[in-house]
Amino acid sequence: MINYLLNHIEAFKVALRRLFYAKAASLVMFLIIGITTCLPMSALLFLENIKQASSQIEYSAEISIFLINKYKDDDLKTFTSFLKEQPIVSKITFEKKEDAWVKLQKKIMIDGDSLIEKNPLPDSFYLSLATLDENEIDYLVKELKEFAIIDDVLLDSTWVNKLNSILSLGELIINFLGILLLCVLAVIIGNTIRLQALSFKDEIEVSKLIGASNAFIRRPFLYTGIFYGIGGAIVAIAIIKLMIFIFNYYAYVIESILGFNISINDLLITHYLAMIMLTIVIGWLASYFSTNRTLSKVKNNS
């Protein structure tokens, strides 16, 4: 067990030495990984901020309920008490058709004459809701429609649905972009490790000749892949932090003119940790497969 650990320490040291041996190439690699990782992370930053902003908007969904022309007072009382029992209903407004008619006439009166002679409006309820949960609202609408005195129910939540759809689409695009860029990362790291492994072909050959197992030969390359992942993640974090700093610096000036907050919030620590883990795993996997490829090449050529 101790020897196994010592073997890992040795591989770790070899990988570090290789990084320092090719300082410029390592730095370029960190930058490439960092910038590539930074792209989906910036999109995530943008989306997270929009999500936060939209959650802070004070908005309540409203339902308009139109009653049939003729109904019994008892039915109205039953319906009103049903509405009062609903926990998601925060405000109930009842408007008699006569009042609504007066309001409508004021709006459509031209030169003191009404264009409509008979009142076409029904008695109606207007409900303010304490939730934006689509399922809860849909369930209430369904229940309302079961009352005999109800003629029609209209739900005013279109723009919330639109925003939610846009955010979902944004998330989908980020996921797609993220996967695409992770593939690019894997190819870049894999290719670099493959080239590095080829440049250490002699070492691989010698190690094979003296009886080293594939795992022994692969180990330093795997550590190199991990280092690339960590280095790239650090560059990506630095770029994102810098981006936020610069944006917020100018946003502070603009806010005083606009009168509202436009500065962006940083990503959560879990986002950063997930990104580091992901780049490490990609570095490791890419190194694993590219070293295996080189090992099989060396075996075939020896």
Added chain:
Amino acid sequence: MIRFDQVYKRYPGYQEALQNISLEILPGELVFVTGASGAGKSTLLKVLSSIEKPSSGTVIFENFNLAQAKDNTLNRIRKKFGMVFQDHKLLYDRNCYENVALPLAVNNIFGEEAEKRIRAALDKVGLLNKERMMPITLSGGEQQRLAIARAIVCRPSIIIADEPTGNLDKGYANDIMNIFFSFQQVGVTVIISTHELPNIPMRFKHIHLENGQLKLNQQPYDQLPA
């Protein structure tokens, strides 16, 4: 003991590199394998050291048939060989000490034991005072001596040297040969290939190849029938 029995080696698209080779190498022997370029010397050493598997025939080493051994077994067997190459195959990003340390790491030997063995191997080839130097700063002869130190550091029972003096001038070549002779004197089997045809002393076994065929299998004089 190593035994070749009717060994053939064919590379796809090429002529047979080895044809019907049957021979034995006893423990502690020093064997010269000679032949012109392309005669099959390197292939013979590769088959012997299990880098290549024969196309047919058997190669027996310590009761294992190398032709049929699995990769893990071959890795274990290779650890018993010390390999020296004409082009040294040193690691130029590591110093002398670290180059010699590589086989020990493969064998999971670290710490004081490793240090002791590395120093002893470097001392044996006269490079102890250059242990922190990078191989690129050494002369050709010194680089080959470093390769020998790496080959012997795990105390192999067999040393295989493929044209170890091919790139060296006569003075360095003699130095290297003397090092090999000294190993044989302490019981190590040494197998050396060379394309030159030196005056090989009668006390050493001599195998000569031509076009992949065994043309001479000369026993050392002390093993010749009376």
